[in-house]
Amino acid sequence: MDNNIIEKIVRTAHHIYDKDMILGKAGNISILDDSGEYMYITASGTDFKSLVHDDVIKVNINDLSYVSSKDKVPSMETNLHLGVYQKRSDVKSVVHVHSPYATAFAFSNKKLRQLEGFGEITGEYIAEVDYYAPGSKKLAKHASDALKNEDSVLLKDHGVITVGKDIDEATLLCEYIEGIAKTQYITHMLNL
Numbered sequence: 001m002d003n004n005i006i007e008k009i010v011r012t013a014h015h016i017y018d019k020d021m022i023l024g025k026a027g028n029i030s031i032l033d034d035s036g037e038y039m040y041i042t043a044s045g046t047d048f049k050s051l052v053h054d055d056v057i058k059v060n061i062n063d064l065s066y067v068s069s070k071d072k073v074p075s076m077e078t079n080l081h082l083g084v085y086q087k088r089s090d091v092k093s094v095v096h097v098h099s100p101y102a103t104a105f106a107f108s109n110k111k112l113r114q115l116e117g118f119g120e121i122t123g124e125y126i127a128e129v130d131y132y133a134p135g136s137k138k139l140a141k142h143a144s145d146a147l148k149n150e151d152s153v154l155l156k157d158h159g160v161i162t163v164g165k166d167i168d169e170a171t172l173l174c175e176y177i178e179g180i181a182k183t184q185y186i187t188h189m190l191n192l
Helices: 003-018 078-087 100-107 137-146 167-190
Strands: 028-032 038-042 056-060 093-097 127-129 152-155 159-164
Touching: 003 028, 003 038, 003 056, 003 093, 003 167, 028 078, 038 078, 078 093, 078 137, 093 167, 100 152, 100 159, 100 167, 127 137, 137 152, 152 167, 159 167
Parallel strands: 127 152
Antiparallel strands: 028 038, 028 093, 038 056, 093 159, 152 159
16 A cells, blocks of 8 residues: 555545535545556545545556455445546546535536636536436446546536546646636626
């Protein structure tokens, strides 16, 4: 087990919780190790407020076998994270949150406009993926396909996924998405 990676996940989980980007136990974080053979991911049903070392699972990306110190199982979205790593050699971290404003856009018929502030604007709106059941193979396939050309996607009626070259970049992108969602929500309310 790579304690440095685990500590990054624990620190990020607490940060995301403190920023009100996780509702209950809904969300997951992963980091691909330097060998590219193992993914470290939060355990299924993890409370990010109290997440500890034992709540991070080491998963072999070739056969999905895993090492768990307390008989925990990897996140139900493990296949989604794996799909992203298989399709994006530049990605080393995936963050999935249910932050309130961005998730509200995911549940609405409104599109979330891309704004300046986080790299090149590649399109008018944040990419969206149709609704598929959480943890399903269909969600894993469609979300990882969408992330081949995007660094963030809204999952309809679900939440947000971001990717990055490291955990800090993926987390910062989550914060950015939530921030632009909040700005657009407030702008919409002011224009009523």
